[in-house]
Amino acid sequence: MTIEQLYEQAVLLLKQLISIPSYSKYEEATADAIASFLEQHGIASNRNLNNVWAVNKYFDPAKPTILLNSHHDTVHPNKQYTKDPFEPAVENEKLYGLGSNDAGGCLVSLIAAFLHFYDHPNLSHNLLLAATAEEEISGYNGIEALLGNKDFKATMGDNEPAFAIVGEPTLMNLAVAEKGLMVLDCIAHGRAGHAAREEGDNALYKAMKDIEWFSSYKFEKISEWMGPVKMNVTVIETENKAHNIVPSQCRYVVDVRVTDAYTHEEVFGIISQHVQSEIRPRSMRLRSTAIDVTHPIVQAGIALGKTCYGSPTSSDKALMPFPSLKCGPGDSARSHTADEFIYLHEIKDGIEGYIKMLEKVL
Known part of the structure; x- marks a missing residue:
């Protein structure tokens, strides 16, 4: 598919996800929607609790694996909403709706990038897509459960991913460190x-x-x-x-x-x-993390003009015991705000940005 076709498919999926309530611990229906979307595109998916994951067509356990991860749970809408949080309305090139910015735009952009590379036969790395749950509450049944799942681990020959891209709204800049x-x-x-x-x-x-x-x-x-x-x-x-x-x-x-x-x-x-x-x-699970700026995926982003910074907010990156880069379309300042939105061009830019970064390491 062309970038334009990937973008159109990503926006349709994001609208569907917005229309489905998916509060942390209650993400069954959005997990179903994501699995169905992948199936419609000829991709078999796997399910662990409310976590959905899939691998590229020519996955080879002997190769290192890149994890593409974002979450599909949301917070509850706050009382200052003036729009229906579950109505994916487009106004002035903005797509409104709960979870549109955090982190729906990131998730569908990563899925689109995964679709782009899915059937490429000679990649240097495997790609593993994971749409996970309970990120907003740092729950135990999200990325942490998936990383410990025996089927998930067996797929990679019990090896950890070489590194991850964690989709969170960073204006596509590079959050190389996180508190x-x-x-x-x-x-x-x-x-x-x-x-x-x-x-x-x-x-x-x-x-x-x-x-x-x-x-x-x-x-x-x-x-x-x-x-x-x-x-x-x-x-x-x-x-x-x-x-x-x-x-x-x-x-x-x-x-x-x-x-x-x-x-x-x-x-x-x-x-x-x-x-x-x-x-x-209460817990000491959510540790500070950092990825070296000399890492190939960081250098790929820098080569595209992206800026490195340290993020004050926490994410599922904190639960990954391997290098991970937080990067995605949207703006963290819009997360959890009333009448949450993402610009449509940010989704398209996110898809292109992810593909260009991955091309430099694949």
């Missing part, structure tokens, strides 16, 4: 008492001292691509709702964006040394 995420559940402990008699030990005041530290502390080491580690307190509450009781506990949540200058354990250790509150990390 990790560590969420902390914190509890400041005090002693209950009657507020009028100034009894007890106010846990809220203790929490405020720790929160002040979180807001002002500067980590010493600065990452070349991602800058400093960032910490933000995002939730706070006490166990009682009465105005006249000094709270004995105050719970709060801290969002910590970890760079490649520190491990999660190092950041957690520094925090533990400076605050009084009890601190429990």
Whole structure:
């Protein structure tokens, strides 16, 4: 197919995906739609939970494999939507709809690039397409489950992919590094008492001292691509709702964006040394990642005039124990916003960009 035909097919698929609710953990119908689309184009697909994957026609386990990955789950639409989030409307060259930008445009562009190379007989690498679930909640049944699936692993002869392109909206620039995420559940402990008699030990005041530290502390080491580690307190509450009781506990949540200058354990250790509150990390799975700028796929993008940068947001890239480049059409600033959209030309540019980058390494 020509680029124009690939583009037309990609837009039709994206409109279909927009019209189907696919909140994280409830992506069955979009997984069905993706599998059906591949089947219509003569490509057999495989299914693991709500993850759909396929390989190129002349797949050879003896060759290294390039993973082309993006997700088909979405967040819930926020209350400021003025348009139907499930109506794929085109206005002024913009395609509106929930998941259009994050990450539907990336997904259909990668699928189109996969179609382009599908039946090429003499590629230096295999291509493995994976449309995965639960990215928006960093769930266990998305890319992590797929990478551990025995059938998926057996296809590659139990080898890992050589590298991956992770489709997320980057304006087709090259997110060579990505901050990790560590969420902390914190509890400041005090002693209950009657507020009028100034009894007890106010846990809220203790929490405020720790929160002040979180807001002002500067980590010493600065990452070349991602800058400093960032910490933000995002939730706070006490166990009682009465105005006249000094709270004995105050719970709060801290969002910590970890760079490649520190491990999660190092950041957690520094925090533990400076605050009084009890601190429990929810997870340390989402690690900071980076791909060397000398890697062939990065150099391919640079040769096409793309810019390298460090991404402040996390993605499924964090769960890949092999080199991965985050790159895709659309703008991260539009993700999770009301009346989400992607420009139609961004999809076409995404397809062309992916094909040109892959041509340089295949």
